[in-house]
Amino acid sequence: MGVSANWNTESIGETGLKLHEAYGKLTIEAGLKSSIINVPNVVGMLEGSDPDLKHEHIGIGSHLDHMGKRGDTIYYGADDDGSGSTAVLLTAEALVKSDVKPKRSIVFMCFAAEEIGLVGSRYYTENPLLPLDDMVCLLQMDMVGRNEETADEPASENVETIHLVGSKRISMDLHGLTISSNRHLGFEFEYDQESVYSRSDHANFARKGVPITFLFSGFHPDYHQPTDTIEKINFEKLTNSAKLNYLVAIQAANRPERLKKDAAGG
Numbered sequence: 001m002g003v004s005a006n007w008n009t010e011s012i013g014e015t016g017l018k019l020h021e022a023y024g025k026l027t028i029e030a031g032l033k034s035s036i037i038n039v040p041n042v043v044g045m046l047e048g049s050d051p052d053l054k055h056e057h058i059g060i061g062s063h064l065d066h067m068g069k070r071g072d073t074i075y076y077g078a079d080d081d082g083s084g085s086t087a088v089l090l091t092a093e094a095l096v097k098s099d100v101k102p103k104r105s106i107v108f109m110c111f112a113a114e115e116i117g118l119v120g121s122r123y124y125t126e127n128p129l130l131p132l133d134d135m136v137c138l139l140q141m142d143m144v145g146r147n148e149e150t151a152d153e154p155a156s157e158n159v160e161t162i163h164l165v166g167s168k169r170i171s172m173d174l175h176g177l178t179i180s181s182n183r184h185l186g187f188e189f190e191y192d193q194e195s196v197y198s199r200s201d202h203a204n205f206a207r208k209g210v211p212i213t214f215l216f217s218g219f220h221p222d223y224h225q226p227t228d229t230i231e232k233i234n235f236e237k238l239t240n241s242a243k244l245n246y247l248v249a250i251q252a253a254n255r256p257e258r259l260k261k262d263a264a265g266g
């Protein structure tokens, strides 16, 4: 809801603010403008090979939107979330070309309108293409292409690190599978960014009880800036994120029993 904080009269027309001043009482009326927007989630599926298991599916996700163009300024979003969407496509290519075919299905999901409130993924979880009860897990990748850089930590200290967010909340089975798969990649997992657990698309699935992992390489000075551009991407980290989720997905798809849930989610 857009409400202007300045008290000049110009804002009346725009936001429908009416100011009544009478003897010290101030009444504010706010008008709400709503509009319907089409959010094109892009979803693809590699169908499982086992007739009894293929109804169960593993999701691999990212978001395909960013902040667009503001005036003449373009926000490229190379890391947020060009890196994640590229990693989803790399994982898809590897799974399709692999000699080892998944028994359970794999669903590749690039959500729209994440930046304006996880709108695309919320729409999907409210109108799923496949029953959410059959969704074994969602492996989300949002910003997997940079070395974390903060006031306390230079990027040079974070070449091998990546945050593994939310993996212990619903299924320790999924967490354990991610840890064991990482033996082949050698990421240094960090667990100090649970604060972003609700800030990307997996949150809508977790709310519905779907086990999730969220790979996030961390914040940096170009976050939500026009300077989030491709020449700064660590392509090895991006590719390793795709490789890690390839390993997790193929094992989750082919293990005899489905990944167990420990908690109801949320």
Ligand SMILES: [Zn+2]
Residues within 6 Å of the ligand: 063, 080, 081, 114, 142, 143, 200
């Ligand atoms: Zn993002």
